[in-house]
Amino acid sequence: MASASTNDIEFCSVTKNYGAVTAVTDINLNVPKGAFLALLGPSGCGKTTCLRMIGGFEQPSEGKVLIDGREMNGVPAYRRPVNMVFQHYALFPHFNVEQNVAYGLKQMRPRIEAAEINRRVGEALEMVRLGGFAKRRIHEMSGGQQQRVALARAIVNRPSVLLLDEPLAALDKKLRSAMQIELQTLQRELGITFVLVTHDQEEALSMADVVCVMSAGQIRQLGTPQEVYDRPADLFVADFVGKTNRIHAQMEADGTTLRLADGSAVASSRRLAPGEAIAAVRPEAIHLSRDKVSSGVSFRGTVTHRIFLGSSAEYAVTVPGLGDFLITADRRGANESDLVEPGEEVFMGFDPAAIHVFPASNA
Incomplete structure (x- = not known):
C-alpha cells in the first residue's frame, strides 16, 4: 500500500553508538518530499553518520529511520529506494561512461530488457549534460565530468532519495561553483529529495532549501538558509554559519x-x-x-x-x-x-x- 507520508525521510529519536562513543544523540528530523536538505557541521558532528543511516550503511542503536513512511531499521542498503554519490565518485575505471551508468540497472531483479536499459542510460546522461559521452573512458573525463557520471549512475535507478557525501570536495573553486548550480537544476528537474553532507557553509547556504546545522551529534538548528544565517538559534550557529x-x-x-x-x-x-x-x-x-x-x-x-x-x-x-x-x-x-x-x-x-x-x- 502506498504511503500517505508527506515526508521522504524521518528520524524518530535516533541515537547511534559505536561502542562507548555516541555519534548521534536523540535526533528527530523530518525531511519533506522533494526537499534539498544540507546536513552541515564540523568534522565529527554526526552528519555523515545520519547520511549512512538513511542509506542503510549503518543501523540506529535506538529509534527509527523511515523513508516515505516505511520503517527502514534492518532493511539493507540495496533494498532501500535510495542512491548515493560518494565523495570520490567510486566509478569503475575499466568501464566506459555508459557501462558505469548501466551497472546498477543490470543488477536489478527481475531483469530489465536491454533496450530499456539503453533508453534509461541515455536519458540519465542527457539529464547531466553528457549525452555525447557514452563511450568515453573514465580516465579521459575531467573531474567535473566524472562527478556527473556518478550522478547519472545514481539517478538512473529512479531513487526516492539521493544522498550526496561531500561530492564537490575534490573540485577546484570555479568548477565547484558551476556544479552547485547544476546540482540545484538537476534536483528541480527530478523533483526528488536530495540530502547533502558538507562542512562548507557557503555550499549549504547556496544549494539547499533546508539546512540542518549539527554539532556533537545533535541538531542545533533546522531552517531555511536565510533563517539559519539571519536568525541563528545559538552562538554556535552564529559562529559556524558565516562569520x-x-x-x-x-x-x-x-x-x-x-x-x-x-x-x-x-x-x-x-x-x-x-x-x-x-x-x-x-x-x-x-x-x-x-x-x-x-x-x-x-x-x-x-x-x-x-x-x-x-x-x-x-x-x-x-x-x-x-x-x-x-x-x-x-x-x-x-x-x-x-x-x-x-x-x-x-x-x-x-x-x-x-x-x-x-x-x-x-x-
Whole structure:
C-alpha cells in the first residue's frame, strides 16, 4: 500500500553508538518530499553518520529511520529506494561512461530488457549534460565530468532519495561553483529529495532549501538558509554559519540593555536574563567610514589589516576597550581611493537591530 507520508525521510529519536562513543544523540528530523536538505557541521558532528543511516550503511542503536513512511531499521542498503554519490565518485575505471551508468540497472531483479536499459542510460546522461559521452573512458573525463557520471549512475535507478557525501570536495573553486548550480537544476528537474553532507557553509547556504546545522551529534538548528544565517538559534550557529564578531557585554536588570566592556549601552531586540552575555554582529552589518557615523551604534577604531577581495574588502579594526572587529565593505560603485589603508583611524557603526544576543554560558 502506498504511503500517505508527506515526508521522504524521518528520524524518530535516533541515537547511534559505536561502542562507548555516541555519534548521534536523540535526533528527530523530518525531511519533506522533494526537499534539498544540507546536513552541515564540523568534522565529527554526526552528519555523515545520519547520511549512512538513511542509506542503510549503518543501523540506529535506538529509534527509527523511515523513508516515505516505511520503517527502514534492518532493511539493507540495496533494498532501500535510495542512491548515493560518494565523495570520490567510486566509478569503475575499466568501464566506459555508459557501462558505469548501466551497472546498477543490470543488477536489478527481475531483469530489465536491454533496450530499456539503453533508453534509461541515455536519458540519465542527457539529464547531466553528457549525452555525447557514452563511450568515453573514465580516465579521459575531467573531474567535473566524472562527478556527473556518478550522478547519472545514481539517478538512473529512479531513487526516492539521493544522498550526496561531500561530492564537490575534490573540485577546484570555479568548477565547484558551476556544479552547485547544476546540482540545484538537476534536483528541480527530478523533483526528488536530495540530502547533502558538507562542512562548507557557503555550499549549504547556496544549494539547499533546508539546512540542518549539527554539532556533537545533535541538531542545533533546522531552517531555511536565510533563517539559519539571519536568525541563528545559538552562538554556535552564529559562529559556524558565516562569520561573526563577538562582543562581550553585561545584560542589565531590565533584560534589554546591553552594557559593553567600554561602558557604552546598546538596546537589545531580544530579552535576556540579567548577567554576562555575548552580542554577535555579522561583518557585513557593520559600516566603515572615515567620518563619524551619525545613527545607530558608533565606535572609533584603527584599521590593522585589509584584505582586498575584488567586489569587496575585509578590514580588521581594533576598537579600544572592545577588541578586534572584522568588517566587510562592499566596493560596488567605489574606486581605488575609497579603500581604507592599515593604520588609518576610522568610525564603525551598526544598527542595534543587527545584534544577536546570547547568554555567555551559550558560548
